[in-house]
Amino acid sequence: MSSIILKTAVRYLLPILLLFSIFLLLRGHHLPGGGFVGGLVASIAFVLHSFAHGTENTLKLLKYNPIRFIAMGLLLAACSMFIPILWGYPPMTALWVDRMIPVVGSIGTALFFDIGVYIVVVGAVLNILFTISLHSH
Amino acid sequence: MELVLVVLIGILYATGIFLILRRSMVKLLLGIALLGNGTNILIFLLGNIVKGSPPIIGENVNILREIYADPVPQALILTAIVISFGLTAFAIVLLHRVYAFLDSDDLDDLNTPDEDI
Amino acid sequence: MLFTVLLGFIVAILPAFLRKVVKTRWLVLLAIVPSLIFIYYLFQLPAIASGSVLKQSTDWVPSLGVNLSLRLDGLSLLFTLLISGIGIGIFVYAYEYLKKHRYIDRFFTYLLLFMSAMLGLVLSDNLLLLFIFWELTSLSSFFLIGFNNESEGSRKSALISFTTTGMGGFFLLAAFVLIGDIAGTYNLSELIDQGNIYYEHPYYPLIIAFFLLGAFTKSAQFPFHFWLPGAMKAPTPVSAYLHSATMVKAGIFLIARFTPILGGQTMWTAPLLIVGGFTMLYAVVNSLYRTDLKSILAYSTISALGVLTFLLGVGTKTGFIAAIAFIIAHALYKASLFLVTGIIDLKLGTRDISVLGGLGKTIPIVAFSAVLAALSSAGLPGSFGFISKDLIYEATLGSTIFQPESTGHYLLIGLAVLTNIGLVIAGFLAGIRPFTGTPSTKIKLPSKIYINYKLWVPPFILATISFVLGMLPHLPSHKIVDPAVTSIHNSITSADLALWHGWSVVLALSLVTLAAGSALYFMIKPSHDKEQYFAKWQVASPQNIFAGITDVFKTMSMSITNFMHNGFLRSYTFKIILFAEILFVYLLWQDGPIYIDYSQLSSISIYEVITIIILCGALLLLLLSKSRLTAVVATSVVGYTICLIFVFYSAPDLAMTQFSIDTLTVVLFVFVLFKLPPFLSFKNLKTRVRDSIIAIGFGVIISLITLKVMQQPFSSEIKDFYANYAYTLAKGKNVVNVILVDFRGMDTMFEIVVLSIAGLGVYSLLKLRLKSSEKE
CATH class of the missing domain: 1.20.5 (Single alpha-helices involved in coiled-coils or other helix-helix interfaces)
Structure with missing residues (x-):
């Protein structure tokens, strides 16, 4: 499944798709998009890379085993859930920083929750696909 | 259009059920996927479908007014789609394992409760 | 009081959890538990004897009328003393008997559980609490009977006794609920104070029927007696404890306990007399041709239980006195006979009296206890058995159910005499035959057998007590028998048990019984031939009838299971879907016609038509294709078209998610596809047509349901909530x-x-x- 054309295309496609996925993630709060879609697009990017360069190389590129992504994402989402407790609010209360930050927009616990979702989706999808692909060969 | 979708739901369900009743495990899996799709449309339809006005609040307003699509079923379906992927993946791997073990795709061959699969 | 009940439950957990820590030999210390309880209740004797009733109550489920209320009166006290007193001996004996057994710790857990349940049963002052303890005794005895769980016979017996007594438990619960409902209280003390308020109630016969079914199954009355001989598969200490001294007497206890509440009517006494009378004769005849020692004891126990039921049926004060005295006498001599049998079984490996003999010289101390117990059972003057036998005759002579000197009256007396003669023989067979005469050549007797004191002391003490009480009958008379009878008969009683009543008909009957029994004992020689001859008659016995009924149920459930649970997934799916269809069709039909509001529908555009056509084409391809790859591609086309529908109808988030997921699903399938098998096709036109009908039917039903839901008025409350607060909050x-x-x-x-x-x-x-x- 590796051709020169695909490899070359992927070299450009991977960063573009990843950027696009982050774009989807960040704009999700106001426009269509969000953690789920963003995560799925990012996963597709890595899957394309694995088509071109082989799953082992993609895993090297990721540095960490996808299982760690799952753990990190869950941790981030859970933290953003419970952080409001520190300020005396019930869990899951959305807290927002008043100032707008360029590019990212407004920052709040819901954003971190969405980022957690994003990471979990990437981790789980890649974990499933890569495990299967490694064991099918 | 609603009536067409109602018929479509029926067709999706009928096809799904027919596939589930086959002996092949792959068909069973595809049948379940179709049932999931049918259910998604069912939920979607129950929220009153609206053309061209997604549930997104406009630039300078704070509240959604006029006609807009119901966001609640959409949120439900979005969840369902992602979960169904997890389900499909898990089922495929199970199928893969069973096939590796039994060397058969026939559900009737699973009828051996004593074996350790 | 509550403490004595809970103590056993708490300690029962210990052996199970501490088995790694605690050495087996420490288990004998568990005998402290019954000892403590025994001493506690001994100290209650003076108070109870003076006529007071102790009560204690703790809230448990007050809303349902279930409270941990306990009541200690004469009857409860008698049973608590029996349970804990014999319990001490049993605990010590069982330790020695089973100390090499792998699961001895487990055994003590069950035994403690049983003892506590039994104590709770006799102390309960609440009907529902009583029922709970009643079931707990059934449950713990299930584990005890099936203790040797490697043996199939053991498991089967445990199951039979559990189903029989469990079935009785259901009837008992029904009776309790009826009683409690009519009286408006579940409190036993209040019920006793109310007296029999039921005898004119239309449900009175029903209550009595349910109640007696419960009591009779537990106390092994004909035709439910068959579980008791089967329960002899249990280790012998269990047989001695549960199946002679305590558990089987629970039914008797219950009848006695409810005599002031339900009794006093012919409808109550007649079934007791008939069932008890029949059981006592039937069982004793059955015991005479057995060769297995435990079988003999089991049948003579059933007979003794029949006697007790009979005496309670007589219903006079003398009847109750006789019943109480016989409970004590029987518990003492039967427990020691069982324990002796256990020693013989343990040391010689056989319980067959057609081969045993001459053991008196080998194990004199055991023989001594056995003979004492047998003599007490025969009613030798000087034993407590003699006193109770006297009372039995006195009660029978004084029964009021038939006119004095009528045929019925003589029939009852004849019945009692015959049964007692049989019991004498059975007692001698079990207690004397193995120790006298010469052993059969089939077994080799060792010249010297060492018997640990833990084995021989308990039966020795029990047998000796029989004689001590027999010589000094005034000891139990005032302290134990009087209060117990008082709590049944509701009047101050003075039993005045005495060794010598003077020359009378009763004494004559007693002596005749003893003489006839002894004479017949020498004539009866149990052998296997006889046993097999009688076994032929067992075809029509209740056990076989019950077994037949269970077999019918088994076959029935087997065929249903085979039909419903045949292991084919699609067959399950088929049945579930078919059932759902029938249900839905019925509901839709019930719900009336469907209206469609055409004005609410949105228009249809050409893009949508094309999309739907593609979708249907993909589905058709999916159904017809023989290649997996085509099928997977067709499925993803279905997904993509649905994605388009989301786009048309203002759901951009859904469209994006569906698109990505579909892509990934295809990738997933591609990864494993070449590992997957090719499609199977079983060209069976008939099943295909059948499945198509079912599938299309389901599709139509789902469509109809959707229409039905759409015609419901749509509430936009939730929708508006999110629309209003999404940005503001x-x-x-x-x-x-x-x-x-x-x-x-x-x-x-x-x-x-x-x-x-x-x-x-x-x-x-x-x-x-x-x-x-x-x-x-």
Whole structure:
């Protein structure tokens, strides 16, 4: 499944798709998009890379085993859930920083929750696909 | 259009059920996927479908007014789609394992409760 | 009082959990538990004897009328003393008897459980509490009977006794509920104070029927007696404790306990007299041709229980006195006979009296206890058995159910005499035959057998007590028998048990019984031939009838299971779907016609038509294709067209998600596809047609349901809530996303957890299993 054309295309496609996925993630709060879609697009990017360069190389590129992504994402989402407790609010209360930050927009616990979702989706999808692909060969 | 979708739901369900009743495990899996799709449309339809006005609040307003699509079923379906992927993946791997073990795709061959699969 | 009940339950947990820590020999210390309880109740004797009733109550489920209320009166006290007193001996004996057994710790757990349940049963002052303890005794005796769970016979007997007594338990519960409902209270003391308020109630016969079914199954009355001989598969200490001294007497206890509440009517006494009378004769005849010592004892126990039922049926004060005295006498001599049998079984490996003999010289101390017990059972003057036998005759002579000197009256007396003669023989067979005469050549007797004191002391003490009480009958008379009878008869009683009543008909009957029994004992020689001859008559016995009924049920459930649970997945699916269809069709039909409001429908455009056509084409392809790849592609086309529908109808988030997921699903299938088998096609036209009909039917039903739901008035409350507050509260303009990450964030949290579990599941299913199993 590796051709020169695909490899070359992927070299450009991977960063573009990843950027696009982050774009989807960040704009999700106001426009269509969000953690789920963003995560799925990012996963597709890595899957394309694995088509071109082989799953082992993609895993090297990721540095960490996808299982760690799952753990990190869950941790981030859970933290953003419970952080409001520190300020005396019930869990899951959305807290927002008043100032707008360029590019990212407004920052709040819901954003971190969405980022957690994003990471979990990437981790789980890649974990499933890569495990299967490694064991099918 | 609603009536067409109602018929479509029926067709999706009928096809799904027919596939589930086959002996092949792959068909069973595809049948379940179709049932999931049918259910998604069912939920979607129950929220009153609206053309061209997604549930997104406009630039300078704070509240959604006029006609807009119901966001609640959409949120439900979005969840369902992602979960169904997890389900499909898990089922495929199970199928893969069973096939590796039994060397058969026939559900009737699973009828051996004593074996350790 | 509550403490004595709970103590056993608490301690019962210990042996099970401390088996690694506690050495087996420490288990004998558990005998302290019954000892403590015994001493506690001994100290209650003076208070109870003076006529007071102790009560104690703790709230448990007050809303349902279930409270931990306990009541100690004469009757309860008698039973608590029996349970704990004989319990001490049994605990010591059982330790020695089973100390080499792997699961001895487990045994003591069950035994403690049983003892506490039994104590709770006799002390309960609440009907429902009593029922709970009643069932607990059944349950713990199930474990005790099936203790040797490697043996099939043992398991089967445990099951039979459990189903029989359990079935009785249901009837008992029904009776209790009726009683409690009519009286308006479940409190036993209040019920006793009310007296028999039921005898004119239309449900009175029903209550009595249910109640007696419960009591008779537990106390092994004909035709439910068959579980007791089967229960002899239990280790002998269990037989001695449960099946002679305590548990089987629970039914008797219950009848006695409810005599002031339900008794005093012919409808109550007649069934007791008939069933008790029949059981006592039937069982004693059955015991005479047995060769297994435990069988003989089992049948003579059933007979003794019949006598007790009979005496309670007589219903006079003398009848109750006789019953109480006989409970004590029987518990003492039968327990020691069982324990002696256990020693013989343990040391010689056989219980067959057609081969045993001459053991008197080998194990004199055991023989001594056995003979004492046998003599007490025969009613030799000087034993407590003699006193109770006297009372039995006195009660029978004084029974008021028939006119004095009528045929019925003589019939009852004849019945009692015959039964007692039989009991004399049975007692001698079990207690004297193995120790006298010469042993059969079939077994080799060792010249000297060492018997640990823990084995021989308990039966020795029990047998000796029989004679001590027999010589000094005034000892139990005032302290134990009087209060016990008082609590049955509701009047101050003075039994005045005495060794010598002067020359009378009763004494004559007693002596005749003893003489006839002894004479017949020398004539009866149990042998296997006789046993087999009588076994032929067992075809029509209640046990076989019950077994037949169970077999019918078994076959029936087997055929139903085979039809419903045949192991074919599609067959299950088929049945479930068919059932759902029938249900839905019925509901739809009930619900009336469907209206469609055409004005509410949106128009249809050409893009949509094309999309739908593509979708249907993909489905058709999916159904017809013989290649997996085509099928997978067709499925993803279905997904993409649905994605388009989402686009048309203002759901951009859904469209994007559906698109990505479909792409990934295709990738998933592609990864494993060449590992998957080709499609199977079984060209069976008939099943295809059948499945098509079912599938199309289901599709139509779902469509109809959808229409039905659409005609419901639509509430926009929730929708408006999110529309109004998405930005004002959650600062997001994409309402769907706001719902996901904010309003329903907890759900999303769980969703990603599920997704993670799916991911981990895939990982473990493939990676971990491959490592371990496929290397082989």
